[in-house]
Amino acid sequence: MNRWRIGMLVLLLPVLLAVKRPAGLGDVADVRTWSYEDYTRVVVELTRPVGETEVKRLTANRKAGRPERLYLDLPRVWVGRDYEAGIPIQDGLLEGVRLGQNTLTTSRLVIDLERYARHRLLVLRAPHRVVVDVYGPRKKNDREPRGVPNTRLSIPLRRIQTVVVDPGHGGKDPGAIGVGGLREKDVNLRLSKMLGERLENLGFNVVFTRKNDRFLSLEERTVIAEAARGDLFISVHANASTRRGTRGIEIYSLDENHERHSLEVAARENGVSRSEVDSLQRAMAKLHVHENSEHSVALANAVHGQLLPGLRRKYKSVPDLGVKKGPFYVLFLSSMPAILLESGFLTNKYDARLLRSDSYLQAMADHVAEGLKDYRSQSRQLASTGAAE
Numbered sequence: 001m002n003r004w005r006i007g008m009l010v011l012l013l014p015v016l017l018a019v020k021r022p023a024g025l026g027d028v029a030d031v032r033t034w035s036y037e038d039y040t041r042v043v044v045e046l047t048r049p050v051g052e053t054e055v056k057r058l059t060a061n062r063k064a065g066r067p068e069r070l071y072l073d074l075p076r077v078w079v080g081r082d083y084e085a086g087i088p089i090q091d092g093l094l095e096g097v098r099l100g101q102n103t104l105t106t107s108r109l110v111i112d113l114e115r116y117a118r119h120r121l122l123v124l125r126a127p128h129r130v131v132v133d134v135y136g137p138r139k140k141n142d143r144e145p146r147g148v149p150n151t152r153l154s155i156p157l158r159r160i161q162t163v164v165v166d167p168g169h170g171g172k173d174p175g176a177i178g179v180g181g182l183r184e185k186d187v188n189l190r191l192s193k194m195l196g197e198r199l200e201n202l203g204f205n206v207v208f209t210r211k212n213d214r215f216l217s218l219e220e221r222t223v224i225a226e227a228a229r230g231d232l233f234i235s236v237h238a239n240a241s242t243r244r245g246t247r248g249i250e251i252y253s254l255d256e257n258h259e260r261h262s263l264e265v266a267a268r269e270n271g272v273s274r275s276e277v278d279s280l281q282r283a284m285a286k287l288h289v290h291e292n293s294e295h296s297v298a299l300a301n302a303v304h305g306q307l308l309p310g311l312r313r314k315y316k317s318v319p320d321l322g323v324k325k326g327p328f329y330v331l332f333l334s335s336m337p338a339i340l341l342e343s344g345f346l347t348n349k350y351d352a353r354l355l356r357s358d359s360y361l362q363a364m365a366d367h368v369a370e371g372l373k374d375y376r377s378q379s380r381q382l383a384s385t386g387a388a389e
C-alpha cells in the first residue's frame with residue numbers, strides 16, 4: 001500500500017511541481033452567473049470548443065467539509081491552478097463555483113450546492129461555452145415543475161399564466177436593416193409592446209426580456225424567461241432577404257431538423273455562421289429537444305391559425321410562409337414551449353410599409369394574442385381530461 005502511494009507520488013511529482021502548460025489547450029475566457037430564486041445559470045466561456053463532457057453529482061462529504069456538488073470536466077482546457085480560489089455565489093441555491101486543473105489537459109468546474117433539485121447542461125458555440133442551469137426544489141403547492149424528463153404531460157397540465165415576450169436584438173445589435181433604413185430592433189420592440197399589452201388584457205402575466213433599446217445576450221434573454229418561470233416564450237423578429245421580392249410571415253418552433261430556408265434565418269437570428277448552426281443542431285439532437293418541441297409546434301400552430309386569417313380580413317395580400325422548424329439558440333435555451341415570429345420582410349417595400357404602420361402592428365399583436373389565448377384554452381382542456389389536478 002505504502003509503496004503504491006510512493007509510486008503515485010513520484011508519478012505525480014513532475015505534474016505538481018513543474019506544471020508546464022501543454023500546447024494546444026484552450027483558456028477560460030469568462031465565468032458568468034445569474035441568480036434568481038430557485039434558479040441559477042452558470043456560464044463558462046472558453047476560447048476553443050470543449051470536448052465531450054457531462055455533469056456529475058457528488059453527495060456531501062461532511063468529513064472533508066465539502067457540500068453536495070456538481071462537477072464537469074472540460075477536456076483540453078487550461079486553468080493552471082488548484083480549485084481553492086472559487087467564486088462565491090451564496091444565492092441560497094449555489095454556494096459557489098470553482099475551477100481547477102484536474103489533469104494536465106483537463107480542467108474541472110465544481111459547483112458547490114446549497115439546495116438542488118435538478119440541472120441541465122448545454123454546450124454552445126459562438127462563443128464556445130458550457131451553460132449549467134441549476135434548479136432548486138419548488139415549494140409545496142407550487143405549479144408543476146417543468147422539463148422533468150419522461151413526464152410528457154407536465155407542460156399541458158400546468159396552468160398557462162406567464163408569457164415571456166422577447167423583442168429580438170436591441171442596442172448595438174440592430175438586427176436586419178430594411179427599406180429606408182428601417183431597423184429590425186425598433187419594429188420588434190414596437191410590436192412586442194403592443195403584444196404584451198394585449199396579452200395583459202386577456203389575463204396573462206407578461207414579462208419582457210427588454211422594454212427599451214438595449215443589448216441582451218441570448219443567455220440573458222432566456223435567463224429572464226427561466227427566472228420569471230415563464231410558461232410560454234415568444235421571440236419577436238422581422239425577416240430579411242437578398243431577394244427584394246420576398247415577403248410574408250413565418251412562425252418557427254424549435255427543432256433540430258429544419259427546412260432549407262430556415263438554416264439561413266437561424267444563422268442570422270443566432271448571430272452565427274451557417275456552419276455553426278450545424279454544430280448547434282448536433283448538440284440539440286443529443287438533448288432530445290423534440291420532447292418539448294411538440295408543445296412548441298402546437299403553440300406555433302395556434303398562433304398561425306389566428307394570425308394569418310385575422311390579418312387577411314383587412315390586409316388581403318399578406319403571404320403566409322407557414323409554420324416552420326428551425327434551430328434557434330433563443331428557443332433552445334428556454335425550457336418552456338417557445339416560438340419565434342418573423343413578422344415580415346424589412347427588405348420588401350410592401351412589408352416594410354406595413355411594419356412601419358402602427359395600425360398594422362396593432363392588428364398583428366391582437367391576432368398573435370388571440371393565438372396564445374387559443375393555446376391556453378387547448379391546454380386547459382388537456383388538463384381537465386388528464387388524470388392529475
Ligand SMILES: [Zn+2]
Pocket residue numbers: 168169175176184237238268269
Ligand atoms: Zn431578428
